[in-house]
Amino acid sequence: MINPATLLLALAEHDHRICFAFNITKNSFVYLNPAFDVLFKLPHDVVTPKLLYSMVHADDNGYLRTIYQALQPDVFVDNIEFRMILPDRKECIIRLCMFLGIFENQEHVLTGYMEDITAIKLNEEKGRELGSKKNAILNIISHDLAGPLGSIKNFAFLLSKKTSDLEDEQVNKFINSIETLSNRSILLIQEFIKQEFIETVGVDIVKIRLNLVGKFKTFLEEYYSSEKETGKNFIFNASHPQIYAEVDENKFMQVINNLISNSLKFTPDGGTITLSIIQKEGKVIISVGDNGVGIPEKFHDRLFEKFSESCRTGLKGEPSVGLGMSIIKTIVEWHNGHIWFESEENKGSTFYIELPGSDKQSD
Numbered sequence: 001m002i003n004p005a006t007l008l009l010a011l012a013e014h015d016h017r018i019c020f021a022f023n024i025t026k027n028s029f030v031y032l033n034p035a036f037d038v039l040f041k042l043p044h045d046v047v048t049p050k051l052l053y054s055m056v057h058a059d060d061n062g063y064l065r066t067i068y069q070a071l072q073p074d075v076f077v078d079n080i081e082f083r084m085i086l087p088d089r090k091e092c093i094i095r096l097c098m099f100l101g102i103f104e105n106q107e108h109v110l111t112g113y114m115e116d117i118t119a120i121k122l123n124e125e126k127g128r129e130l131g132s133k134k135n136a137i138l139n140i141i142s143h144d145l146a147g148p149l150g151s152i153k154n155f156a157f158l159l160s161k162k163t164s165d166l167e168d169e170q171v172n173k174f175i176n177s178i179e180t181l182s183n184r185s186i187l188l189i190q191e192f193i194k195q196e197f198i199e200t201v202g203v204d205i206v207k208i209r210l211n212l213v214g215k216f217k218t219f220l221e222e223y224y225s226s227e228k229e230t231g232k233n234f235i236f237n238a239s240h241p242q243i244y245a246e247v248d249e250n251k252f253m254q255v256i257n258n259l260i261s262n263s264l265k266f267t268p269d270g271g272t273i274t275l276s277i278i279q280k281e282g283k284v285i286i287s288v289g290d291n292g293v294g295i296p297e298k299f300h301d302r303l304f305e306k307f308s309e310s311c312r313t314g315l316k317g318e319p320s321v322g323l324g325m326s327i328i329k330t331i332v333e334w335h336n337g338h339i340w341f342e343s344e345e346n347k348g349s350t351f352y353i354e355l356p357g358s359d360k361q362s363d
Helices: 004-014 034-040 049-054 058-069 118-166 169-201 212-225 249-266 297-302 324-334
Strands: 018-023 028-032 076-085 091-102 108-116 208-211 233-238 244-247 272-280 283-290 338-344 348-356
Touching: 018 034, 058 076, 076 208, 091 118, 118 169, 208 212, 208 249, 212 233, 212 244, 212 249, 212 272, 244 249, 244 348, 249 272, 249 283, 249 324, 249 348, 324 338
Parallel strands: 233 272
Antiparallel strands: 018 028, 018 108, 076 091, 091 108, 208 244, 272 283, 283 348, 338 348
């Protein structure tokens, strides 16, 4: 009869992932499969935990140390992602899964596998960048289209009052057509933006450790390039070069996108929208502020409710999604976070999001 251990060993020998067993008590590797040689190109006899740890990217050292110190016997820990600098100076992204076992002789053995997911992450990042650009473009388009359409609708209404005495059936027909087409187009834009937002939300949450500073910089590029078209100025501030948090990237960036979209709608031309992020006492605090028209005090208490009366048309006739702020609050709470705002009429609004930090940041 074939020994199951022999089958598992044969499987590990042919696995593209690095399979390992490390005896913590003796501070030595019990097993490393051939995949290790492919990635690291190091002789097994010179490999030590200290050597491997020295290859971990400086920004991820604290994170990996925290994970290791929190290991518990008989608990499988998976999807740990961090960066390493390989001997050839190439940077790669590693996914680590591991299990801590204690044997009868009280020896602690750490087993698991490592996988180079650099190509996968690059493809995912490219997709997310395209998604972020899409969202930014959708906001800009909705802002630039809905505004003029709202104005056309209003002009048609004023025109109908001016021409009512003419009693010209053809003129009235043309004006009614303008109003109907304007309404239909505004509703179409509204439903499209709403559907895009809801579809992004309506899937399972999958968190990753993300450098929010780098992500926000990339995200704002599209808005910087559109300052002339939108008539708004965009500013970004960060307290550290890198600030990490565990987030579902797509959903969380949709929150930021929606907050900026609201600022666009309620900030007059020439106004400023500011996105800021700070690391403070193990927390990450993000703010999206503007110097727009602000939120009337009567709407403050019910702003985050579904279908609340606080849903308002933008300064240029841009429609309101209706579910936006309620969904934003839900997504933030999924991230174990908290959202609140400060606003004063004719002075602007600032929304704050507080999240748990991934690890302590360096200056």
